[in-house]
Amino acid sequence: MINSEVAALEAELIAFRRDLHSHPELGYAEHRTTGKIIDALSAAGLQPRRLPSGTGVLCDIVPGGDDGGTDRPMIGLRADIDALPIADGKDVPYRSVNPGVCHACGHDVHTTVLLGTGLLFARRPDLLTKGVRLIFQPAEEANPGGAPMTIEAGALDGLDEVYALHCDPRTEVGRIALRTGPITSxxxxxxxxxxxxxxxxxxxxxxxxxxxxxxxxxxxxxxxxxxxxxxxxxxxxxxxxxxxxxxxxxxxxxxxxxxxxxxxxxxxxxxxxxxxxxxxxxxxxxxxxxxxxxxxxxxPPTVNHADGVRRLTEAASAVLGRDAVGVTEQSLGGEDFSWMLQQVPGAMARLGVRPADADPAEVFDIHQPRFDPDERAISAGVSVFGRLCSGDLRPGAPDTIA
Structure with missing residues (x-):
């Protein structure tokens, strides 16, 4: 059910991602990106709100459109929206038009996956069994990063868990990779x-x-x-x-x-x-x-919680296949989603963006000028997030949506 709903959004989401990729913005300056996110969510009938800093967005979606009550489980989904000060080295129609700035870390994909999740539940609120907060965080690549500021703005208030996906060129598209405990450094x-x-x-x-x-x-x-x-x-x-x-x-x-x-x-x-x-x-x-x-x-290190890894594994297995979840090693890269996992349990997964049977010489790592993920990863990410929010959040409870 979720996969078919996501498939109907695929062309729109790819176009959105390519627009973001063409217009990358550095941390704390993501004004156009923030506007595009707000416009798309508002057009879908949702009520996004801009962060006090001027960039970044929060948007709550609750079953039935009510406030959910004090006992309603609430899950947070986070994406980072900023780009890197790197010149785009690709020869593609959606190449960056901003000199010296490029989405070389896949944040345009992260943003589009989160937007797609919002559009999915705007169309099909009946699939939700819990409240969802979309967290579009600015300035992940900055130092200090934007996560503490986003937390201060209330991003984690009332959340039971929080999750994120990060592009991984080592993992084949249509798969995710996970580990319990530290996943970044x-x-x-x-x-x-x-x-x-x-x-x-x-x-x-x-x-x-x-x-x-x-x-x-x-x-x-x-x-x-x-x-x-x-x-x-x-x-x-x-x-x-x-x-x-x-x-x-x-x-x-x-x-x-x-x-x-x-x-x-x-x-x-x-x-x-x-x-x-x-x-x-x-x-x-x-x-x-x-x-x-x-x-x-x-x-600090991003430390995945065991229950969060289990639920991401179950969600991905349901929509991508039983063999679609692998184990990843700990990265020495930094990730300010770590601040969120220090306050609320959850997990981050590696989202596969490497084309199947790709020539290794044509697969570029993140933070390289020619990094360009397989766009089929967008639908895979939305499906995983969609399934994650369509089952019972409470530990040990079975999923409720087939």
């Missing part, structure tokens, strides 16, 4: 600013060898961190930018090193934050350099 940013007396490269003994100090920190800090904290915390420090100097024969006075710290466990996350400033200062000290270390906390 904690992610922080680290910025090291070094300073010291500069001068001529012919007289390094009269200066602070700033470039040498930066190089030493870049090489030694990741290794030493792995010896200073419990390895079961699974912390990884990787640098992404190093910058110092303007001339080959001049030792600079200032330099910077920037990267990310990713941790599999909360224990490793907090320990790395505590250890890094003193560790880096110790490496810089023999050079006579002054180190100013800023660790900007990002997000």
């Amino acid at each position: 904690a992610t922080d940013r680290i910025l090291v600013r070094l300073s010291g007396a500069g001068g001529h490269t012919s007289r390094p003994h009269l200066t602070v060898d700033l470039v040498g100090a930066l190089a030493q920190i870049a090489v030694e800090a990741p290794m030493l961190l792995s010896r200073r904290i419990d390895p079961r915390g699974g912390s990884s420090l990787v640098w992404g930018r190093i910058n110092a100097g303007t001339a080959a024969n001049a030792i600079p006075e200032f330099g910077e090193l920037e990267g990310t710290v990713r941790s599999l466990q909360v224990s490793g996350w907090t320990d790395a934050q505590r250890q890094l400033p003193s560790l880096i200062a110790q490496i810089a000290e023999p050079f006579g350099a002054t180190a100013d270390v800023t660790v900007t906390p990002g997000v």
